[in-house]
Amino acid sequence: MYDNINSLSKIYTENTITFSRIKNLKCISYKLYVNEKIGERWQSYLLAEIPNPKVEVLLNESKVLEYNSNQKWDVSKAISGTVSKSIKVSVNNIELNNRNYTFNSKFKILYIHIELSPTDFVEIQYQVDKIKYVHKTLNKCEYSVVPVFDKQYLTGQHSLL
Structure with a gap:
């Protein structure tokens, strides 16, 4: 019973991550990575994949x-x-x-x-024109955003080597 009361008293931090939207329609989403300090260790992981809106946000x-x-x-x-x-x-x-x-x-x-x-x-x-994402956490975090492009956009037919 005491553990439940203790877990309710934790204070969460609300981190708001904003970044500019890429207007190119070949950008299909953004991968939001977090590097989170848990105890004495840092742990990195994919937090979310956010679709790229086709219109201004x-x-x-x-x-x-x-x-x-x-x-x-x-x-x-x-x-x-x-x-x-x-x-x-x-x-x-x-x-x-x-x-x-x-x-x-x-x-x-x-x-x-x-x-x-x-x-x-x-x-x-x-x-x-920016994208906004809110992350609630108990820990210190660092974030990075990686745009994801349609694979056909990255490859093509090239006549010159």
């Missing part, structure tokens, strides 16, 4: 921007979207109207058109 992310007197920032190349509405900008926790900033989706550059001071808190919210 959009996850919300945010980032605080450092002050820039030019009011121009290079932002994450992973941002999805092609217009200024693809990104939300807040200054001191007040969301700006999209007339107050411009997002160049080709070069992933953000311009803010209102005057900022060095003490202003600037935050952006955007979406990225």
Whole structure:
């Protein structure tokens, strides 16, 4: 009886693994491997095989921007979207109207058109095309992701040696 109570009191850690989705349709899945520390030993094994979605999987992310007197920032190349509405900008926790900033989706550059001071808190919210997997564990873990491609994609007819 005591063992059951003791096992209920264990604290699990929830590790969230995110990685960019490969847009090539020849990528059929991802193998997620874990290297888990169990006691004093490390044990490696395949945790899951995750199918590669054929369409975007959009996850919300945010980032605080450092002050820039030019009011121009290079932002994450992973941002999805092609217009200024693809990104939300807040200054001191007040969301700006999209007339107050411009997002160049080709070069992933953000311009803010209102005057900022060095003490202003600037935050952006955007979406990225990533895959998310949650692993609950009692132990310390390290993860690696290996894409799996359709075997026909990796082989072919070659006329040159």
